[in-house]
Amino acid sequence: EVQLVESGGGLIQPGGSLRLSCAASGFTFSIYSINWVRQAPGKGLEWISYISSSSSAIYYADSVKGRFTISRDNAQNSLYLQMNSLRDEDTAVYYCARVGLGYTLDYWGQGTLVTVSS
Amino acid sequence: QSALTQPASVSGSPGQSITISCTGTSSDVGSYNLVSWYQQHPGKAPTLMIYEGTKRPSGVSNRFSGSKSGNTASLTISGLQAEDEADYYCCSYVGTSPYVFGSGTKVSVL
Numbered sequence: 001e002v003q004l005v006e007s008g009g010g011l012i013q014p015g016g017s018l019r020l021s022c023a024a025s026g027f028t029f030s031i032y033s034i035n036w037v038r039q040a041p042g043k044g045l046e047w048i049s050y051i052s053s054s055s056s057a058i059y060y061a062d063s064v065k066g067r068f069t070i071s072r073d074n075a076q077n078s079l080y081l082q083m084n085s086l087r088d089e090d091t092a093v094y095y096c097a098r099v100g101l102g103y104t105l106d107y108w109g110q111g112t113l114v115t116v117s118s
Numbered sequence: 119q120s121a122l123t124q125p126a127s128v129s130g131s132p133g134q135s136i137t138i139s140c141t142g143t144s145s146d147v148g149s150y151n152l153v154s155w156y157q158q159h160p161g162k163a164p165t166l167m168i169y170e171g172t173k174r175p176s177g178v179s180n181r182f183s184g185s186k187s188g189n190t191a192s193l194t195i196s197g198l199q200a201e202d203e204a205d206y207y208c209c210s211y212v213g214t215s216p217y218v219f220g221s222g223t224k225v226s227v228l
Contacts, residue, residue, distance in 0.1 A: 035217065044222040059216055102152050102154070104154045105154065105217070106169070
């Protein structure tokens, strides 16, 4: 069974840093691209970052470019999101999502909540 | 990349059919046959309902179908059931961005 489990969320002050993790199981992690997608409270889904299977291609949404860094450890079946210079508007549930057929986000984790507030 | 445009809400009675539109541009929906649709119940993660515009993953009811015309993709739910009440999001692959989501549609079963 494909599973993605996010962790690392919590309450952080504006300007602070946080590192999210996504642990994968039930599939060959090293051959799949993965994304981070977030959802602010009561709002829609927002794609924020993509990393290819070998980390050779990495993309960011303009809203997080220069502040967030995506990375992965294929030996540990894990994906990461380093978030720096956090702002109030970064408050959201953060999901990791696998890229399947047709560039579809076919499996999602349950999400981890990040709250940026003083 | 701007969000794709969806109606904020759509409603229908049990057994009826409803259609949710997803309007983009010639740079996203119009350029790629790579639109997917996601269902999200309150407090839950999104789940895939349609991919590559018209295909259903294993396990998804055949009451859900997708289509596309020009810059607009559509999701139709036929034989509406109470369990279909949820938020629905379209998503288009756009290359190097590489994804843009729709604004979301709340489906209500009357």
